[in-house]
Amino acid sequence: MWSFILRRILWTVPIVTGVVLITFVLFAYVAPDPARLEAGKHATPQQLQKIRQQMGLDKPRWLNTQAAKAVPGLGPKLAAVTDSQFFDVLLWRLPDSQHYKEPLWSLLLRKAPASLAIAGPVFFVALGIQLVLALVAAYNRGRWPDYSITFMAVLGICVPGLSVIILAQWLVGFELGWFPVAGWGRGAQIVHFAVLPILVETLVSLGGGVRFYRTVMLEEIYTDYVRTARAKGVADRDVLLVHVLRNTMIPVITNTVASLPFLLLGSLLVETMFQIPGLGNLMVEAIGNRDRSIIMGMTYAIAVVYTLMLLVTDICYALVDPRIRLQ
Amino acid sequence: MSSVATIPMDPAPLGRPRSVWRDAAARLKRSRLAMACAVVVAVYLAVGLLGFTPWLSGLLSHSYADSYEPPRWSGSVGLWMGTDIEGRSVLWKVLYGTRVALTVGIIAALMSALLGATLGIIAGYFGGWIDNLVIWLFSTVSSIPWILLMIALAYALKDRELSLLGWTFRLVGVPTIVLALGLTSWVGLCRIVRGEVLKLRQRDYVTAARAVGLGSGQILWRHILPNTVHLIIIDFTLNLVAFVQAEVVLSFLGLGVTDQPSWGRMIDDAKLEMMRGVWWQMGAATVAIFLLSLALNMLGDALRDALDPRLRGVD
Numbered sequence: 001m002w003s004f005i006l007r008r009i010l011w012t013v014p015i016v017t018g019v020v021l022i023t024f025v026l027f028a029y030v031a032p033d034p035a036r037l038e039a040g041k042h043a044t045p046q047q048l049q050k051i052r053q054q055m056g057l058d059k060p061r062w063l064n065t066q067a068a069k070a071v072p073g074l075g076p077k078l079a080a081v082t083d084s085q086f087f088d089v090l091l092w093r094l095p096d097s098q099h100y101k102e103p104l105w106s107l108l109l110r111k112a113p114a115s116l117a118i119a120g121p122v123f124f125v126a127l128g129i130q131l132v133l134a135l136v137a138a139y140n141r142g143r144w145p146d147y148s149i150t151f152m153a154v155l156g157i158c159v160p161g162l163s164v165i166i167l168a169q170w171l172v173g174f175e176l177g178w179f180p181v182a183g184w185g186r187g188a189q190i191v192h193f194a195v196l197p198i199l200v201e202t203l204v205s206l207g208g209g210v211r212f213y214r215t216v217m218l219e220e221i222y223t224d225y226v227r228t229a230r231a232k233g234v235a236d237r238d239v240l241l242v243h244v245l246r247n248t249m250i251p252v253i254t255n256t257v258a259s260l261p262f263l264l265l266g267s268l269l270v271e272t273m274f275q276i277p278g279l280g281n282l283m284v285e286a287i288g289n290r291d292r293s294i295i296m297g298m299t300y301a302i303a304v305v306y307t308l309m310l311l312v313t314d315i316c317y318a319l320v321d322p323r324i325r326l327q
Numbered sequence: 328m329s330s331v332a333t334i335p336m337d338p339a340p341l342g343r344p345r346s347v348w349r350d351a352a353a354r355l356k357r358s359r360l361a362m363a364c365a366v367v368v369a370v371y372l373a374v375g376l377l378g379f380t381p382w383l384s385g386l387l388s389h390s391y392a393d394s395y396e397p398p399r400w401s402g403s404v405g406l407w408m409g410t411d412i413e414g415r416s417v418l419w420k421v422l423y424g425t426r427v428a429l430t431v432g433i434i435a436a437l438m439s440a441l442l443g444a445t446l447g448i449i450a451g452y453f454g455g456w457i458d459n460l461v462i463w464l465f466s467t468v469s470s471i472p473w474i475l476l477m478i479a480l481a482y483a484l485k486d487r488e489l490s491l492l493g494w495t496f497r498l499v500g501v502p503t504i505v506l507a508l509g510l511t512s513w514v515g516l517c518r519i520v521r522g523e524v525l526k527l528r529q530r531d532y533v534t535a536a537r538a539v540g541l542g543s544g545q546i547l548w549r550h551i552l553p554n555t556v557h558l559i560i561i562d563f564t565l566n567l568v569a570f571v572q573a574e575v576v577l578s579f580l581g582l583g584v585t586d587q588p589s590w591g592r593m594i595d596d597a598k599l600e601m602m603r604g605v606w607w608q609m610g611a612a613t614v615a616i617f618l619l620s621l622a623l624n625m626l627g628d629a630l631r632d633a634l635d636p637r638l639r640g641v642d
Contacts, residue, residue, distance in 0.1 A: 011466075018467030023479065031483035158568075158620035160575045162594050163613040170601040261472035268474070269579060273598065283475075287482055287580055299479050303471040310470070 001318065008314050012307055019303040020090045027296050028061055028085060034292040038098055055095045061085045094297050099289045104297045108279065114184065115278030117194055118270065122201045127256065130206060134213035135240055138221055149210065156207025165273050168200045182275040197274045201267050209255065216251045220244045250317065257313045261306045351557075351633040361629035367622035371425055378426025387423055387588065390414040395605050409607040411596070420588045421611045427589040428571050428619070431504050436566040438509030440559050443516030448551060450517075451524025452543070461521070469514045477573065481507035481582040500584040504577055508570050516562040520555050527554055557634035564627035568620045575616070590616050 035051045036043075043051075052058045060066070061084060068081035088094065096103050137149040173181035179196040220226065221244055229239050271280035279298065286294035355361050377383055390413065398409040398417075408417040450461035468476065484503045488495055527533065528551065536546050571590075577583035578591030579598075590612040597609030 014463055015467050015470055018463060019471055022467065022471070022476075026479055026483045030487065032487070154621065154624060158617050158624060160572055160594060160613060160616050162575050162579055163597075163609060163616075166594070166597055166601050166609060174602055261475070269576065272579075283478070284580060287478065287582065295479060295482060299471060299475050302475060306472060307470045 004318050005315055008311060008318075012311055015307050016304055017090070019307070020086075020300060023296055023299050023303075024086050024089050027292060031292070032290075034098075034290070037290050056085065056088050056093070059084050059088070089296065089300065092297075092300075094293050097286075097291050097293050099286070099291045099294075104293055107282070107294070108298070108301065111277060111279045111282045114276050115271065115280060117190060118197050118201060118276060118278065119267070121194075121198050122205065122267075123259075125198070126202045126205050126209065129202070130209035130213055131245070131252070133206075133210045134217055135245065137210070137214045138217035138244075139236070139240060141218060141221075146214075150214065153207045153210040153214075156203070157211070161204040162269055162273075164204050165200050165269055168196065168203075169273060172196055182273065184276050193274075193276075197270050197276060201270045204267075204270075205259075212255060213248070213252060216248050217244055220247050223247075250321065253313060253316075257309055260309055261302050351630075354633040355629060358629055358633075361626060361633075364622040364626040364629065367618060368626060371429065371619050371622075374422055375425040375429040378423045383419060383423055386419045387415065389416070389419075395600075395603070398607050408611050409605075411593075411608055412600075415588075417593075417608050417611050420593060420608075421590070421615050423588055424590040424593065424612065424615065427501065427584055427587060428574060428616075431501055431508070431574055431584075432567045432570040435505045435508035435512075435570050436563050438505065439513040439566055440516060440563050442509070443513035443562070444520055444552075444555065444559050446513070447517040447520025448524050448547060448555065451521040452528055452547060452551060458521075461517070465514045465517050468511070469518075473511060474576070476511045477507050477577075478580060478582065480510060481577055481580075485582060500586045504574060504583060507577070507582075508573055512566060512569070516559065519558050519562070523555050523558060524551055527551055557631075560634065561627055561631045564623050564630060568623045568627070571616055571619060 035048055035055060035057055038055075039048050039051050049058070063081050063086075064083045065081060067083055068077045071077055071080050082091070094104050097107055100107055133149050133153075137146045140146045169181055172178050173196060180193055184190065184193050226239060226243055229243055230236075234242075268280040268284055270276070271278045272284045275281070282294060283298055285291070286298075355365075394410060394412045394414050396406060396410040396414070399406055406416065406418075408421065411417055411420065446461050446464070450458045471479075481503055484506055486497065486499060486503075488497050533546060533550055536550055541549075574583055574589060575591040575594050578589060578595045583589065583591050583595075585592075593608050593612035597605070597612075600606075600608060
């Protein structure tokens, strides 16, 4: 048990390093030179050099061996050798956002609440609806409730999310005028602005989950213990809610955790279309502004949080289900 | 050896042997829904090929009327779905968009299938440090949320010049998206194929092949790969759907196709047009994406049932 948990925790080290490696290689070797973008076309070499220095791009990419040679002692040597572009990213010494002139951390913390205000309710409402619809469909397998729910789910998957957002914004916000078309407020005003984005995002995210959970539940409904429960006279409702729902929790949780990064990231599309000052909006803006720190930092931060969440889920599984520990 | 040769063989076996493929094809043909979906996909493919002819590109540059002419059924065919801001026909744009969507989807899906299957098979079959390396690779890639990695890649590759074997080409539009999608979405298939190969390599026929003296390459090619092809095909169809939809998101972010009309750009244009009552451009592109996704989705399901009958009891 403990060895499983320990091994699982240690495994995150190469994963996080790998994430930084991929992000770094992508931005250091493939992406356009950020200093040149910042300086503009007509910058002099001196100006370019100054910007490079500000961004930490004048350092060596991987290991700063030159600096390490210059200082004595193991500790300072180690500190000097890691004074490179790669370790700047790995140890989160990213330069301030070029556009906002603000440290990345405070920027992310400032933008996160708006994302959570949308994504939090969406997450719970969508999960609830998905589970209920999936249960109903699975229970009525092969009859009209199943067909209509599956059909609606497939429809939901096939319509592009952006079209739904644009349509809802136009219909509910513009034509009917029930909610503001876009925008964000302070305090209690937020509710007014948040309702439509939450509804739209829930609608868009419904389809995939319903189909997946239905399959999972169907696998469970045809197991022997369900048949036994039915045979001994347990009411259908109790069979579904007590036996089936509980035993499908593991795949459901896995799928839920897999969707969590989107909770953090917010929805890129919804946040941008409704002008919600959240993380998704920040990311879209950063792409437009070519703000390298934000794109890199957010990729890194969200990947790390996601890795940690996977770690916690795996450990929870091991606690709940002994079969997983033994694999 | 001689005893094997003396086993009496049926001189005339019952018709041709039933291969997995003939079986699957027969099952597919029995399903009317699957055949209807296949026809829809075939029509899309034909329209996509039409996009490569100078005829359609010629019609595309033709200016029909004023900007934002609403759809009307009388008169020129080009006006059936109205016009866009430049007075170009929305109908021809949608038809041309098929070419972009399918080119992006098919090449990216091929790329992701090739990467995922190769890595999965090699990891599952050889095990050891190769397996560990591949596990590390796909665990790492899958810990970056797909959409973020795709965006980062599309951002990094946009408008870059790439030199490969003496050829230099600029990554504008389609190649950028293809690379961004193909390089990020192989993980799922790799994981599934690896799991399957882990089971397959312990089968008796693989042991037998090894005992007879077949090399690893031949075992992989003739015994392991054919038994994972169904997974690859199913993954391919589902990826196609995902990629057609992803093109919309990338266009929205300004990382998509910029040098020719595409469905994503048409929907992206609509975010400013809808408030002016111009619905036909978004409507046309949405319906085009919707029908293709629906057909591919259902075809994918039918293919899975036909190729992997073990799963059929469930869904």
